[in-house]
Amino acid sequence: METRARLAARVAEIAPFHVMEVQTAARALEAAGRSIVHMEIGEPDFPTPAPVIAAAQRAIAEGGVYYTSALGLPELRAAIAAHYASHYGVRIGPERVIVTAGSSAALLLVMALLVNRDDRILLADPGYPCTRHFVRVLEGDPFGVPVGADTDYQLTASLIERHWTPGTRGALIASPSNPTGTTVARDEMARIAQTVRRQGGTLIVDEIYLGLSYDAPPVSALAIDDDAFVVSSFSKYFNMTGWRLGWIVAPERHVRDLEKLAQNLYISPPTPSQRAALACFLPETLAIVEARRQAFRARRDYLVPALRELGFGIPVTPSGGFFVYADVTRFSRDSEHFCREALEVAGVALTPGVDFGRHRASDHVRFSYTIDEPKLHEAIARLRRWLRG
Numbered sequence: 001m002e003t004r005a006r007l008a009a010r011v012a013e014i015a016p017f018h019v020m021e022v023q024t025a026a027r028a029l030e031a032a033g034r035s036i037v038h039m040e041i042g043e044p045d046f047p048t049p050a051p052v053i054a055a056a057q058r059a060i061a062e063g064g065v066y067y068t069s070a071l072g073l074p075e076l077r078a079a080i081a082a083h084y085a086s087h088y089g090v091r092i093g094p095e096r097v098i099v100t101a102g103s104s105a106a107l108l109l110v111m112a113l114l115v116n117r118d119d120r121i122l123l124a125d126p127g128y129p130c131t132r133h134f135v136r137v138l139e140g141d142p143f144g145v146p147v148g149a150d151t152d153y154q155l156t157a158s159l160i161e162r163h164w165t166p167g168t169r170g171a172l173i174a175s176p177s178n179p180t181g182t183t184v185a186r187d188e189m190a191r192i193a194q195t196v197r198r199q200g201g202t203l204i205v206d207e208i209y210l211g212l213s214y215d216a217p218p219v220s221a222l223a224i225d226d227d228a229f230v231v232s233s234f235s236k237y238f239n240m241t242g243w244r245l246g247w248i249v250a251p252e253r254h255v256r257d258l259e260k261l262a263q264n265l266y267i268s269p270p271t272p273s274q275r276a277a278l279a280c281f282l283p284e285t286l287a288i289v290e291a292r293r294q295a296f297r298a299r300r301d302y303l304v305p306a307l308r309e310l311g312f313g314i315p316v317t318p319s320g321g322f323f324v325y326a327d328v329t330r331f332s333r334d335s336e337h338f339c340r341e342a343l344e345v346a347g348v349a350l351t352p353g354v355d356f357g358r359h360r361a362s363d364h365v366r367f368s369y370t371i372d373e374p375k376l377h378e379a380i381a382r383l384r385r386w387l388r389g
């Protein structure tokens with residue numbers, strides 16, 4: 001007889017990523033000989049910059065493969081702090097930087113530091129789904145506040161005020177956001193920080209896409225609120241998704257507790273990746289990633305008007321990252337069905353809104369522009385043929 005282990009109830013509340021299912025279906029069609037344009041993928045198509053790969057090869061050849069401090073290599077923490085000064089004009093001490101296994105581990109550590117059972121964290125709906133799952137795994141209450149075009153698909157100070165309850169512990173903003181690519185303006189971020197502080201809560205800002213900002217010089221929340229927890233990553237701007245490296249900038253008084261959590265949860269971030277990441281801040285690497293940022297901007301500048309012209313609703317032009325969150329109600333009120341048809345009929349893989357929350361999820365899809373311009377043109381041509389019949 002099969003014996004079944006009793007599982008923790010929280011597991012049932014963690015939703016799978018539908019995008020992975022889209023990807024599986026897309027790969028099956030490709031295996032059967034169909035050509036598919038992939039616009040479902042949430043990672044840069046560019047390879048890791050050559051100086052970073054060379055640094056990793058050197059580090060491994062020299063035997064740099066042992067655990068580091070749970071807080072990360074001191075020289076990498078210093079390099080990240082220096083990057084805030086040169087890139088964002090913010091002075092932070094290296095002792096406030098905690099290197100992590102991707103911003104995923106960064107978000108998990110910050111939530112583990114802050115969230116008690118049933119504590120509420122306010123998040124935008126739509127938003128990046130793993131964040132609410134991290135809160136849930138810790139028995140907290142991730143509360144998705146419905147947001148729309150009127151607030152650039154972001155939380156605002158007044159939405160935070162309205163949804164704050166005695167059990168609310170903090171608010172998390174992702175700016176620029178996944179899936180909408182929209183950014184919180186500096187003034188609004190200042191109002192948000194003030195509101196959260198007045199309530200005695202904590203502001204957490206996910207800036208993983210901040211390096212990929214297109215319309216204005218990027219502003220880190222650290223320039224506005226020195227007491228915020230800022231989470232970021234090497235994954236997107238530095239094209240290092242699989243290296244699993246990110247960081248937290250935390251108020252200094254919390255670093256020791258974050259260190260304890262990191263020591264216990266995963267001992268240290270990956271050592272070869274840390275040694276490789278030291279090369280991210282060389283002028284030659286920065287020149288490569290800067291050229292790629294421009295390429296992403298050019299893709300956005302082509303894609304957004306082309307989608308609008310086809311009838312997709314994009315009321316707010318995305319200003320960062322590599323996503324477009326589009327309203328498909330002109331074509332369908334069932335975005336999962338729309339994505340299946342887009343894949344099977346048009347040969348274009350998209351992500352349905354349901355991956356990012358509940359609010360008007362079935363009216364939206366996410367396009368990723370992590371493909372080159374010829375492929376973007378091909379995707380638009382295919383969608384045009386399908387939608388215009």
Ligand SMILES: Cc1ncc(COP(=O)(O)O)c(C=O)c1O
Nearest residue numbers: 102103104128178208233235246
């Ligand atoms: C908004 C956001 N935050 C965090 C992450 C996690 O990325 P990583 O763990 O690779 O740094 C992602 C990945 O797609 C994301 O979109």
